[in-house]
Amino acid sequence: MKIGILKETQKGEKRIAISPNVAKLLISKGFELLIEEDAGKNSSYKNSDYCDIQVAVEKRGVVFKEADVLVKINPFDDEDLKMVHKGQVLVSQLYYKSSPELIEAIAAKGATAFSLDAIPRISRAQDMDVLSSQSNLAGYKAVILGANEMTKIFPLMMTAAGTITPSKVLIYGVGVAGLQAIATAKRLGAVVEATDIRTETKEQAESLGAKFISVENKGEESEGGYAKEASEDYAYRQKEAVNKSLFQADLVITTANIPGRKAPVLITEEQVSQMKNGAVIIDLAAAQGGNCEVSIMSKTIVKNGVKVIGTTIAPESVSTNASELFAKNIYNFLMHLTENNQFKWDLEEEITDETLIVKDGTIRKK
Amino acid sequence: MKIGILKETQKGEKRIAISPNVAKLLISKGFELLIEEDAGKNSSYKNSDYCDIQVAVEKRGVVFKEADVLVKINPFDDEDLKMVHKGQVLVSQLYYKSSPELIEAIAAKGATAFSLDAIPRISRAQDMDVLSSQSNLAGYKAVILGANEMTKIFPLMMTAAGTITPSKVLIYGVGVAGLQAIATAKRLGAVVEATDIRTETKEQAESLGAKFISVENKGEESEGGYAKEASEDYAYRQKEAVNKSLFQADLVITTANIPGRKAPVLITEEQVSQMKNGAVIIDLAAAQGGNCEVSIMSKTIVKNGVKVIGTTIAPESVSTNASELFAKNIYNFLMHLTENNQFKWDLEEEITDETLIVKDGTIRKK
Amino acid sequence: MNELIEFISSNLQITYIIILATFVGIEVIKSIPAVLHTPLMSGANALSGVVIVGAILVMLHSDPTDYVALALGFIAVVLGVLNVVGGFAVTDRMLEMFKKKK
Amino acid sequence: MNELIEFISSNLQITYIIILATFVGIEVIKSIPAVLHTPLMSGANALSGVVIVGAILVMLHSDPTDYVALALGFIAVVLGVLNVVGGFAVTDRMLEMFKKKK
Amino acid sequence: MNILLSIIYLISTITFIVGLKKLGHPETAKSGNLIASVGMGLAIVGTIFINDIEVPIIIYVLIGVAITIGSIMGWLIAMKVEMTKMPELVSLFNGFGGASAALIGVVEFIGNDNISGTKATMVATILSAVAIGSITFSGSLVAWGKLNGSLKSVIKIPQYNIINNLFVIAIISFSAYIVMSGSDSQLFLYGLLGLGIVYGVLFVLPIGGADMPVVISLLNSLTGIAAAITGVLYDNMVMLVGGILVGSAGIILTISMCKAMNRTLGSVIFGSFGATAVAEEGINKSLGTIKKTTSSDAAIMMNYATNVIIVPGYGLAVAQAQHVIHELEELLVSKGVNVKYAIHPVAGRMPGHMNVLLAESNVDYSILSEMDDINPQFANADVVLVVGANDVVNPAAHNDPASPIYGMPILDVEKAKHIVVNKRSMKAGYAGIENELFYNSKTSMLFGDAKEALTELVGELKGM
Amino acid sequence: MNILLSIIYLISTITFIVGLKKLGHPETAKSGNLIASVGMGLAIVGTIFINDIEVPIIIYVLIGVAITIGSIMGWLIAMKVEMTKMPELVSLFNGFGGASAALIGVVEFIGNDNISGTKATMVATILSAVAIGSITFSGSLVAWGKLNGSLKSVIKIPQYNIINNLFVIAIISFSAYIVMSGSDSQLFLYGLLGLGIVYGVLFVLPIGGADMPVVISLLNSLTGIAAAITGVLYDNMVMLVGGILVGSAGIILTISMCKAMNRTLGSVIFGSFGATAVAEEGINKSLGTIKKTTSSDAAIMMNYATNVIIVPGYGLAVAQAQHVIHELEELLVSKGVNVKYAIHPVAGRMPGHMNVLLAESNVDYSILSEMDDINPQFANADVVLVVGANDVVNPAAHNDPASPIYGMPILDVEKAKHIVVNKRSMKAGYAGIENELFYNSKTSMLFGDAKEALTELVGELKGM
Numbered sequence A, B: 001m002k003i004g005i006l007k008e009t010q011k012g013e014k015r016i017a018i019s020p021n022v023a024k025l026l027i028s029k030g031f032e033l034l035i036e037e038d039a040g041k042n043s044s045y046k047n048s049d050y051c052d053i054q055v056a057v058e059k060r061g062v063v064f065k066e067a068d069v070l071v072k073i074n075p076f077d078d079e080d081l082k083m084v085h086k087g088q089v090l091v092s093q094l095y096y097k098s099s100p101e102l103i104e105a106i107a108a109k110g111a112t113a114f115s116l117d118a119i120p121r122i123s124r125a126q127d128m129d130v131l132s133s134q135s136n137l138a139g140y141k142a143v144i145l146g147a148n149e150m151t152k153i154f155p156l157m158m159t160a161a162g163t164i165t166p167s168k169v170l171i172y173g174v175g176v177a178g179l180q181a182i183a184t185a186k187r188l189g190a191v192v193e194a195t196d197i198r199t200e201t202k203e204q205a206e207s208l209g210a211k212f213i214s215v216e217n218k219g220e221e222s223e224g225g226y227a228k229e230a231s232e233d234y235a236y237r238q239k240e241a242v243n244k245s246l247f248q249a250d251l252v253i254t255t256a257n258i259p260g261r262k263a264p265v266l267i268t269e270e271q272v273s274q275m276k277n278g279a280v281i282i283d284l285a286a287a288q289g290g291n292c293e294v295s296i297m298s299k300t301i302v303k304n305g306v307k308v309i310g311t312t313i314a315p316e317s318v319s320t321n322a323s324e325l326f327a328k329n330i331y332n333f334l335m336h337l338t339e340n341n342q343f344k345w346d347l348e349e350e351i352t353d354e355t356l357i358v359k360d361g362t363i364r365k366k
Numbered sequence C, D: 001m002n003e004l005i006e007f008i009s010s011n012l013q014i015t016y017i018i019i020l021a022t023f024v025g026i027e028v029i030k031s032i033p034a035v036l037h038t039p040l041m042s043g044a045n046a047l048s049g050v051v052i053v054g055a056i057l058v059m060l061h062s063d064p065t066d067y068v069a070l071a072l073g074f075i076a077v078v079l080g081v082l083n084v085v086g087g088f089a090v091t092d093r094m095l096e097m098f099k100k101k102k
Numbered sequence E, F: 001m002n003i004l005l006s007i008i009y010l011i012s013t014i015t016f017i018v019g020l021k022k023l024g025h026p027e028t029a030k031s032g033n034l035i036a037s038v039g040m041g042l043a044i045v046g047t048i049f050i051n052d053i054e055v056p057i058i059i060y061v062l063i064g065v066a067i068t069i070g071s072i073m074g075w076l077i078a079m080k081v082e083m084t085k086m087p088e089l090v091s092l093f094n095g096f097g098g099a100s101a102a103l104i105g106v107v108e109f110i111g112n113d114n115i116s117g118t119k120a121t122m123v124a125t126i127l128s129a130v131a132i133g134s135i136t137f138s139g140s141l142v143a144w145g146k147l148n149g150s151l152k153s154v155i156k157i158p159q160y161n162i163i164n165n166l167f168v169i170a171i172i173s174f175s176a177y178i179v180m181s182g183s184d185s186q187l188f189l190y191g192l193l194g195l196g197i198v199y200g201v202l203f204v205l206p207i208g209g210a211d212m213p214v215v216i217s218l219l220n221s222l223t224g225i226a227a228a229i230t231g232v233l234y235d236n237m238v239m240l241v242g243g244i245l246v247g248s249a250g251i252i253l254t255i256s257m258c259k260a261m262n263r264t265l266g267s268v269i270f271g272s273f274g275a276t277a278v279a280e281e282g283i284n285k286s287l288g289t290i291k292k293t294t295s296s297d298a299a300i301m302m303n304y305a306t307n308v309i310i311v312p313g314y315g316l317a318v319a320q321a322q323h324v325i326h327e328l329e330e331l332l333v334s335k336g337v338n339v340k341y342a343i344h345p346v347a348g349r350m351p352g353h354m355n356v357l358l359a360e361s362n363v364d365y366s367i368l369s370e371m372d373d374i375n376p377q378f379a380n381a382d383v384v385l386v387v388g389a390n391d392v393v394n395p396a397a398h399n400d401p402a403s404p405i406y407g408m409p410i411l412d413v414e415k416a417k418h419i420v421v422n423k424r425s426m427k428a429g430y431a432g433i434e435n436e437l438f439y440n441s442k443t444s445m446l447f448g449d450a451k452e453a454l455t456e457l458v459g460e461l462k463g464m
């Protein structure tokens, strides 16, 4: 079975779906691999890195033509689909819930498609869980980015030239990204506060040294590790509880998501206007509409002295590690789906069932 | 006595010599202060912050005209000097050793000039030591910048999607900046190595958790806490000892300086070419010609996959803290020089003697 | 009570011995790690086998014709020795685990 | 040597008492914090004042005409009491510092 | 009395004291036991051969035979019993000791031609020897039966502790009567013997197996006292002192045993006993019962181990015990133990959670092992210390297809020789499922907050 | 002998044991002292009033007078001596005890009409009482003189320890001779007395003041033995047992004292003694001598303190002791002590060096105080613990215009009640200058690597 690795076309994207290390693994398992030329460049993988391990480096067209399975990180776009042909298996993050027309298009092509973002949050699936592996890095990078943008330093320092007070960092959403953000900020010596709609995250946040801001929660439970949409009322109570910290924060990182839905707005423009001069907001949910009203995806907006940076949990900037992990996830995923290099199509099995969105042109999930 | 605070004109500079807090202090001591408008903007100090505490916010010309003492971070340039008039006292970093013509010019004006960078490295002068206070922040920021530029993360992480090995960081020059860089990188979980010509720095580096690369040192001692220029031979031995680490490093930070001289070249272009693809070099000595052959001041050069960023120990980017500390240094300096708001001109006293470069038009130091 | 006083006055030194021995016993044992509880119990048990001395004395003093005494004494000795030998042996085995591996 | 054996055989129980008492003394003191060294020394010193008992006995038994004995006994008692009373008092003062401040 | 013998006795007495002393410390315990046994040997040999009376050969022969039989049997039994059965064996031996004491008493009583003539104290001594001896005898036998399972069910006698206390009173008053009356009726004697035996049974029978060790230790110190009494009988120093030593030491030991199981000796003596032993925490119908341990036991285990593997989990983070665990690790290393950390990829609540923690306390990266590298090594680990981890060491992931974590790779701690698990309770982890590892016979549970438990552990280890 | 008296003695003996026991723990020491003293009181009163012989009033009067005088004097002296002079006082008292014993011996000897008739052992006992008594007497007095300074210089007698040992032999053989000869010559007696006194002087004279406590403790245990011997003399139990207790306890105490000053008892008894005491480390001509301390002393100081301030310095970083210091801090807090860290702006080798370290071990930011905030607070700190800091607490910055650090602001630790300084040696810090703080009378030095020293400290504290 031939696996084709495509170069990411989405702007700003630096990652690649399969790293040389994992390519080697797959080949050792008997798969054939071909890769679009320069696909690894931005993750500092040279074409030679792939050649050296018998991955055929080809022009884009060739990859599309020859591969049985096409792997990619970001959703296949119309350009890609033009070249997809019947019977091909597409593996990538499709966000099928929020992009029905894409699914239609794929079906129309008579292709088969797995959506990596749909991997269920069950223990045995953790090693295929691209959301976890990527948001984890995103959490780290968000803090580094923030620290780089700020005009202050994180740690407390008592020096001959006076004392520098530690920066205050506020984290919305204590998921994978949120936790890693807490850990990183804490390491750098910041005073970290965090809040989340899921009460079970209090202990988790505290286990990493953050102060948790509890918002009394009337029945906003989570399902399968994910949060449900919050009520008007909750949103209000949340502001009540968090504002004091928000207005003193030097760095704010928002990671709140509700899968398949628009991200909840947690910081209104009005709130931003009351924040400290020189504060920075990193909105990791920008792609889903943003947790901050002001933020715009991959833009830096300055609202009276407050920098608002919109980005995603896709940690392009740490592409080397990100690609490595993503690749490992795909590897585990393929190992799970296949048996001596052939798909098992075991539709009873939970992971397959949840991720297989289109099968030979018929849509299984909406 | 009227102190005039000037806006920094040098490009990229975001700091300001006197912060509102310190301004308040000075006023409480009976000084009069005026400040050029928007001087604090880039350090996120509003004009209002100064107004509110009775600092007169004025046009540039006015400040030059009315002030008895003009304070500034970077050397006065020709533009400035045009407006300087006889008898005025200029306080800033003049680097007089390396810029004689500037000193001439000041003398020609019949002005008086103190050079902050000339403050002796004696214990009681530590609270005026701008080099320390600034390089300290620079060391921190260099790591943050590096982490932001790298395509890898610092810490070791054993995750479901595989293990991320910790980044290797190499620090040249274990001075104030170097030490803080070690501390920061270590905090973020990197594996840190460091080297310095002064053997006494071994213990210091280790006390912050770095592995010290000792280069056998035949008589390159330091004087007054500063390093002397290294011999050919030493430079060779250094490369021998460090190369292995250098070629595996993900981030390299160079802080090596010899005051008043061109910074020593520690990394040749040839060495860079052997470094890891994707590695990053931050050269804090770029302003003094750079420790890395490739680096160019405030530019990012990519040499076969290696990013070389030239910057200085002037931590503009963390301007808020930087300005605060710098201001505190100046405050302590002025407190030391003056008695009820008048200069003491005690030329016997070490600190005054070392820093007073030009007195009423006559040059005291070359 | 009077018995007690009487006893004390008649065996004053014995009384001191008893009291002192009690203190020694206490001081020697207090604050030992819990893992040693069983071995120590076993060891103490072996020690309590000193009754054997008594048993032997019984036999030594009983005249060869008094079969009852002899028989009982005999049993007493056997049991006593069992207690002593077995006790020490078991204790020793229990303590195997404390041999430093290195 | 023979003296020793003789002594033992003649005061067997005394011997036991001495030995046991020695053990008690050792067990009771070993492993105490260094700050307590001086107070403990002082306390022990006070205890060693029990010789006073002997001194008193001397006086009780000496006949009132034997002035030498009386005189010496008298001094002995004074010194002994000094040792006892002074000793305990000093020890007590030394131990002031161990009153919990809170 | 013969001077040589007295000196021999003196020496053996000293060996007893020294022996006991040394028995109290892991390093010296073995030698202590040896010393004491030597002393005992001396005493016995001395008693036999050094005496001023005329003893017919036949008696020597008999004694010789008796001793040989006893020694051989004792030795054999002791050697072939397996580790787990030792406590019950101790109990058995103890019973024999008691019997021996009782018999001596009997002989003295019946052997003595005019009991009525002898001093009251003497008679009292004899009788108490009989009574105590018989109690320890029967009591120990019952304990033994309970431990080796031949006496299963916890027999609950209504108001048994009232009955018991009545018995005590009966025994005392009865012997008192015998003394006063100065009667020499053997009937009475056997009556007393009987009472003792019955009481011993009643005393131990209602007690749950879990508490047996305490009982044995208590009975043991009784034997000691019996021995001492017989010592008085013959004013024989070694018996006297030896007996007292065992008596007092035994009591203290009993108390500390109770402490270790946090009970009071009171609750032990007056029946309330066993009560809790029935409603043991952590008994699970399907999985069986758990084994609790104390920090000092865990400490000793590790101290004498060659390889120790630490498995940190989310609990370590919750307790913020990263600094203590590092201290523990350093301490063990300084004692020549090889220590490694086994990091499960999803231990904690975020990827790399354990790495963040351990980096904070400067644990050397080189001793952190990934799951795949460490799993083969568990087999030759002497002790695995699981700290606040649960799901990541849950064998259900291998064995139980129904389990939500089935198919997740786990750390194979089961392969290790001993497993010590520290957590606060028997509560489940993230996945909310039972963990059969905790019920494994090789596993012992060290309950408590990780930080506190580990701090104690470190304390104990420093003491060694 | 009167039964009541025996029982009283029995009781006092027990109080002695219990008292000594309790004296061994800070919490119970006071009560222990009390108990023992009560027991002593009992014994004395008992001895006086309970006896079967006919005693003329006059004697009672005399005894009464003697006791009153002794008590009052003893009490007054004890109450008005200041803390620092106590050890020498103890020594003095101890001397009296010795004298008392010696006198008893003398009286017995001369009072005894036919010494030659009495059993050899008895005579031996008497004589040893005299000898030991006299030795302790003179020895203690010399020690006392040395401590209160009236006997300044360390008198060095050539080969004094050969001489000493000769003396010992002389004394023994001489008394042996007296016993054998069965002579009752008082001359001999006084000769022995003399020998004893001289030896006592010779024994103590050459010893350096620093080692006096050890000597006193040794002499003290001698007194104990003397008491015991007189006990044998009168076969008086309380004296016997009490004496032995003091004797053995005293020896152990002496040994542990030596340990604490890391010497061996051997080096104490055979003169090598004092040798080191002359070449004391850390004596500085201008600044005087330093005071060393042990971790347990430091621990107790802190345990009973209300406010403790920790001053970290570069040494903390070098030793990587940030985790231990945090543990120490938590421990103290848990014991109700208020703990703060005083952070000097230039402590360490880079700005914020201490902050990095302490942040790593999660020290709460709120207890880190800047110099200006903390300086006023030193005055009401009971203990300041300086860990690996030097220049930043060097008073020279205030006092000595010549000093390179003159004019640098420092932490005013001198204002605190006690100062404990931990560093490895007397070496200088960054500025390379002496620090008179270390020679301050309030300062005690806790030498050793910060990590090890603090770990010990924590251990000790946990034990309290």
Ligand SMILES: NC(=O)c1ccc[n+]([C@@H]2O[C@H](COP(=O)([O-])OP(=O)(O)OC[C@H]3O[C@@H](n4cnc5c(N)ncnc54)[C@H](OP(=O)(O)O)[C@@H]3O)[C@@H](O)[C@H]2O)c1
Residues within 6 Å of the ligand: A123, A126, A132, E312, E313, E314, E315, E316, E318, E319, E345, E346, E347, E348, E349, E350, E351, E352, E353, E387, E388, E389, E390, E391, E392, E393, E422, E423, E424, E425, E426, E427, E428, E429, E430, E431, E448, E449, E450, E451
């Ligand atoms: N790593 C990730 O990225 C990630 C993300 C999401 C979910 N998960 C899941 O989280 C789990 C991680 O496994 P794990 O073994 O590390 O944790 P776990 O299975 O959740 O078990 C943690 C155990 O620690 C104990 N504990 C809690 N606080 C403690 C304290 N203060 N002192 C001592 N023990 C304490 C708890 O028992 P007591 O209450 O009895 O003390 C609990 O059973 C896995 O199921 C994994 O799938 C992991």
Ligand SMILES: NC(=O)c1ccc[n+]([C@@H]2O[C@H](COP(=O)([O-])OP(=O)(O)OC[C@H]3O[C@@H](n4cnc5c(N)ncnc54)[C@H](OP(=O)(O)O)[C@@H]3O)[C@@H](O)[C@H]2O)c1
Residues within 6 Å of the ligand: B123, B126, B132, F312, F313, F314, F315, F316, F318, F319, F345, F346, F347, F348, F349, F350, F351, F352, F353, F387, F388, F389, F390, F391, F392, F393, F422, F423, F424, F425, F426, F427, F428, F429, F430, F431, F448, F449, F450, F451
């Ligand atoms: N903070 C800054 O930015 C900066 C920069 C440059 C220079 N300085 C200078 O550095 C000095 C800082 O003062 P400081 O008091 O922190 O340090 P310090 O004056 O250098 O004294 C440190 C002391 O720690 C002891 N020490 C070293 N290793 C130790 C260990 N392992 N365990 C225990 N003790 C140890 C040393 O004595 P032993 O050898 O006897 O153990 C030494 O005396 C000041 O003079 C300051 O001017 C500071």
Ligand SMILES: NC(=O)c1ccc[n+]([C@@H]2O[C@H](COP(=O)([O-])OP(=O)(O)OC[C@H]3O[C@@H](n4cnc5c(N)ncnc54)[C@H](O)[C@@H]3O)[C@@H](O)[C@H]2O)c1
Residues within 6 Å of the ligand: A120, A121, A122, A123, A124, A125, A126, A129, A131, A132, A135, A172, A173, A174, A175, A176, A177, A178, A195, A196, A197, A198, A201, A222, A224, A225, A226, A227, A228, A230, A255, A256, A257, A258, A259, A264, A266, E349
């Ligand atoms: N297999 C597994 O066991 C597994 C794998 C990965 C993640 N998880 C768990 O799933 C959970 C969610 O992971 P995630 O980071 O991908 O979640 P996410 O990215 O969907 O959301 C991030 C966080 O935002 C929070 N949030 C949503 N709405 C909010 C609101 N209105 N206000 C405040 N916070 C809000 C969510 O509770 C979540 O914690 C985590 O607890 C993670 O540990 C489990």
Ligand SMILES: NC(=O)c1ccc[n+]([C@@H]2O[C@H](COP(=O)([O-])OP(=O)(O)OC[C@H]3O[C@@H](n4cnc5c(N)ncnc54)[C@H](O)[C@@H]3O)[C@@H](O)[C@H]2O)c1
Residues within 6 Å of the ligand: B120, B121, B122, B123, B124, B125, B126, B129, B131, B132, B135, B172, B173, B174, B175, B176, B177, B178, B195, B196, B197, B198, B201, B222, B224, B225, B226, B227, B228, B230, B255, B256, B257, B258, B259, B264, B266, F349
């Ligand atoms: N008052 C004080 O006590 C005081 C105040 C500030 C700094 N200092 C000390 O002064 C020293 C220097 O401070 P700095 O950071 O400003 O120095 P710097 O900026 O002049 O140089 C930085 C480092 O580069 C090193 N270096 C120079 N040439 C080198 C070569 N060829 N190879 C390798 N390394 C080389 C120097 O040794 C120095 O450590 C530090 O030790 C600092 O602690 C003392």
